[in-house]
Amino acid sequence: MTVSRPFDVLVVGSGASGLAAAVSAERAGARVCLITKGALQSCNSAKAQGGIQAAFSSDDSPEQHAEDVWRSSHETADRRLVEILTCEAPGAIQWLEESGVEFTRENGGYRLARCGGATRKRLLQVGDRTGHVITQALRESFEASQGTALPHHPLVDLRPVPNGWTATCRLKSGDQVEISTVTVILAAGGRCYREAEERGELSTNHPGATGEVTKIALSLGAEARDLDALQYHPNGGAWPPNMQGYSIPETTRAYGAVLLNSEGEEFTDSLGPRDAVSDAIFAEVEAGRGTQTEDGRPAVYLDTTRIPREDAEISLPYMLRRYRASGIDPLAEPILTYPVLHYQNGGLRIDEHGETTLEGLYACGEIAGGTHGRNRMMGNSLLECCVFGRRAGRAAAERARA
Ligand SMILES: Cc1cc2nc3c(=O)[nH]c(=O)nc-3n(C[C@H](O)[C@H](O)[C@H](O)COP(=O)(O)OP(=O)(O)OC[C@H]3O[C@@H](n4cnc5c(N)ncnc54)[C@H](O)[C@@H]3O)c2cc1C
Numbered sequence: 001m002t003v004s005r006p007f008d009v010l011v012v013g014s015g016a017s018g019l020a021a022a023v024s025a026e027r028a029g030a031r032v033c034l035i036t037k038g039a040l041q042s043c044n045s046a047k048a049q050g051g052i053q054a055a056f057s058s059d060d061s062p063e064q065h066a067e068d069v070w071r072s073s074h075e076t077a078d079r080r081l082v083e084i085l086t087c088e089a090p091g092a093i094q095w096l097e098e099s100g101v102e103f104t105r106e107n108g109g110y111r112l113a114r115c116g117g118a119t120r121k122r123l124l125q126v127g128d129r130t131g132h133v134i135t136q137a138l139r140e141s142f143e144a145s146q147g148t149a150l151p152h153h154p155l156v157d158l159r160p161v162p163n164g165w166t167a168t169c170r171l172k173s174g175d176q177v178e179i180s181t182v183t184v185i186l187a188a189g190g191r192c193y194r195e196a197e198e199r200g201e202l203s204t205n206h207p208g209a210t211g212e213v214t215k216i217a218l219s220l221g222a223e224a225r226d227l228d229a230l231q232y233h234p235n236g237g238a239w240p241p242n243m244q245g246y247s248i249p250e251t252t253r254a255y256g257a258v259l260l261n262s263e264g265e266e267f268t269d270s271l272g273p274r275d276a277v278s279d280a281i282f283a284e285v286e287a288g289r290g291t292q293t294e295d296g297r298p299a300v301y302l303d304t305t306r307i308p309r310e311d312a313e314i315s316l317p318y319m320l321r322r323y324r325a326s327g328i329d330p331l332a333e334p335i336l337t338y339p340v341l342h343y344q345n346g347g348l349r350i351d352e353h354g355e356t357t358l359e360g361l362y363a364c365g366e367i368a369g370g371t372h373g374r375n376r377m378m379g380n381s382l383l384e385c386c387v388f389g390r391r392a393g394r395a396a397a398e399r400a401r402a
Contacts, residue, residue: 002175002178006179007031007033007148008025008030008032008183008397008400008401009022009032009181009183009184009393009397009400010033010165010167010181011032011033011035011185011187012155012167012184012185012186012188013036013037013187014040014149014151015043015044015046015189015385016043016131016135016138016385017187017365017385017388017389018036018187018188018364019135019138019142020138020364020385020389020393021185021187021362021364021389021390022034022393023099023142023145023393024389024390024391024392025396026145026147026397027393028393028397028401029401030396030397030400032145032397033179034142034148035169035179036149036151037152037153037154037155037188037208041135041139043135043189044205044206045131045382045385046131046135046136047206047247048130048131048134048381049128049131049247049251050115050123050125050130050249050250050378050379051113051115051123051124051126051251051379051382052096052124052125052130052134052382053115053378053379053380054089054090054093054122054124054383055086055120056110056112056124057112057121059120060120062087062090065120065122066082066085068119069377069380071117072116072117072273072372072375072376072377074374074375076226076373076375077370077371077373078370078373080352081371081388082371084352084387084391085371085384085388088387092383092390095386096386099141100137100140101126101134102126103124104125104127104314106314111314113125113255113315115251115254115377116273116274116277116378117272117377118271118377122379123254123378123379127318128249128251128315128317128318129318131382134382150169152171152172153169154170155168155169155188155216156168156169156170156176156212156216158184158220160358163182164180164182164184165180165181165183165361166181182360182399183396183397183399184362185354185362185363185364185392185396186213186217186362186363187363187364187365187367188213188214189208189366190209190211190343190347190367191209191210191214191344192204192343192344193206193207193208194209194210195211195230195341196340201340201341202236202244202245202340203245203340204245204247204341205342211344213367214347214367217348217356217367220358220361222356223349223357224346224347224348225346226346226369226370226374227344227346229344229345229373230343231274231344232275232339233274233278233339233340233341234250234274234277234339235247235250236248236338236342237335237336237337238297238338239299239335239336240326243322243323243326244297245340247342248302248337249316249319251315252304252319255307255308255311255316256307256308257303257304257307258302258306259277259281259300259337260300260303260334261301262290262291263289265289273375273377274378278339281339282339284300285299297338298338300336301335301336303334304330304334304335305331305333305334307331312330343366343381344366344367345374345375346369347370348363349368349370350369350388350392352391353391354388354392354395354396360399362395363392364384364385364389364391365388365389366381366385368384371384371388
């Protein structure tokens with residue numbers, strides 16, 4: 001057993017939320033340690049392609065953004081958290097830009113797309129590698145700070161002690177490391193990878209999305225909400241095999257792709273909320289109007305030939321490259337798609353500073369619940385990571401230094 005030096009703030013997880021929290025806590029003057037299960041780059045955030053929402057267009061406002069979130073959540077979200085999310089969105093974008101993220105621009109402004117469930121064009125993108133660029137910028141900021149990063153340090157236990165917490169990590173070698181800290185920020189993401197394995201389904205998630213940190217928090221008595229509400233991404237890749245489980249960016253539909261059944265008919269509003277679009281695909285296949293992949297999987301068509309070439313080349317270059325490398329050109333033929341397990345909508349209950357129902361224990365990102373209620377809109381997860389990661393980082397640092 002190795003015992004590390006004590007820290008003010010321990011962050012668990014190196015996705016966008018953990019990195020935003022760690023950078024913010026460090027800038028607030030705290031001694032910060034960030035632990036993560038695998039390599040620092042290994043997380044769902046880095047896989048996010050579509051973009052991040054913020055109200056910038058002249059016909060939009062944070063209030064309109066909040067209204068769209070509220071409706072998409074079927075009025076189940078925590079309104080207080082939603083208002084913080086949407087009001088702080090433009091500031092979070094500016095903060096990311098100061099950290100080195102360059103969003104795609106056109107005509108002097110941001111290139112904005114409309115995503116499912118949104119009434120306005122509000123999605124900012126960095127091509128279709130938005131999460132990769134955001135996490136890289138935040139990782140570089142943290143690595144340039146005084147903070148300590150410990151990759152390959154999975155959290156296996158957390159105990160409250162008189163002046164804070166003791167965290168235990170178990171290394172691959174079998175050795176254990178104990179870390180003392182005044183406050184803890186849980187940013188360990190969701191559980192869709194494990195859930196999909198258990199159901200024998202495909203998932204878009206990376207293999208670290210297994211949910212054990214949520215279990216640790218629940219065992220300590222932290223409260224959670226909507227944990228049963230898992231989200232299917234309507235457009236998982238269904239064919240060819242190397243694209244199975246790939247999340248076809250929702251921006252394909254934002255730029256004109258539509259869902260078609262075996263008769264070539266549009267059977268749903270392709271830009272509806274995610275749960276509605278996924279349910280429509282399941283129902284269409286159930287009714288015998290879907291199709292099958294060569295390996296016998298259910299599917300419908302996504303007619304990507306309707307996307308203007310220029311939009312595809314600016315906003316979907318990575319997707320085009322991947323399909324073309326597999327011998328399919330999405331601009332020349334429709335692609336096959338079917339919903340895949342994607343996101344944990346619910347999670348640990350938090351207040352507006354990201355504190356859970358346990359004092360000194362914070363949570364942000366996919367591990368936390370409330371901001372999306374039972375159905376998240378695309379582009380609001382990266383946003384949540386930045387807005388509530390920053391809030392949790394600052395609050396945990398403040399409490400630790402008090
Ligand atoms: C393919 C894909 C595309 C997406 N596209 C978009 C998009 O376009 N826009 C959008 O807003 N959202 C998108 N999302 C959702 C979004 O990316 C994630 O929900 C969000 O980034 C989650 O961030 P996070 O920091 O909470 O968790 P993650 O990024 O998953 O990070 C969790 C971290 O915790 C670590 N961890 C887990 N368990 C432990 C443990 N026991 N001990 C230590 N560390 C641990 C993991 O290794 C990882 O580093 C997408 C998701 C996927 C999978």
